[in-house]
Amino acid sequence: MKVEPLSERMLNNKQHWKKVGCKILHHYGCEETYAGIGRCIDLWKNTDSTESQKYPETEILDGLGFLLGELCVTEFGGGWVWITDEYGSIPAICHPGAETVSYIMDSVSRRLRDKGCAEDEIPTIAAMYERAQHDQIN
Numbered sequence: 001m002k003v004e005p006l007s008e009r010m011l012n013n014k015q016h017w018k019k020v021g022c023k024i025l026h027h028y029g030c031e032e033t034y035a036g037i038g039r040c041i042d043l044w045k046n047t048d049s050t051e052s053q054k055y056p057e058t059e060i061l062d063g064l065g066f067l068l069g070e071l072c073v074t075e076f077g078g079g080w081v082w083i084t085d086e087y088g089s090i091p092a093i094c095h096p097g098a099e100t101v102s103y104i105m106d107s108v109s110r111r112l113r114d115k116g117c118a119e120d121e122i123p124t125i126a127a128m129y130e131r132a133q134h135d136q137i138n
Helices: 008-027 034-045 057-076 104-113 120-136
Strands: 001-005 079-085 088-094
Touching: 001 008, 008 034, 008 057, 008 079, 034 057, 034 104, 034 120, 057 079, 057 088, 057 120, 088 104, 104 120
Parallel strands: none
Antiparallel strands: 001 079, 079 088
16 A cells, blocks of 8 residues: 655645535535534435436535545644555545544545435544544554
């Protein structure tokens, strides 16, 4: 597995997707919080796919994924990295002072596809990130 800082292009993409994520949250009337991101995912999943206002899955994934990651990084520290392994490449967040990473985009992707309540589950992702950071310090 190769871990690298985000390139300048990816940093610009991250900024773009954060704006898209904010627009999506606003569209669904959700707040920029862990539970708000989860609620937005749940509302998106329960929207009829033929509705003209439904956002494409890739926009939901990238927009809300980067927003969720930024909330974790802002609250608990760490930073964005680019992970490359035998399965491909993906952005992730790296825990401060450690080589441990959280595949935040995968976490959002799973919530988009499963039947669970993302509004309840997304805050647990933040709690796991916080615990991992705490464990690295102690």
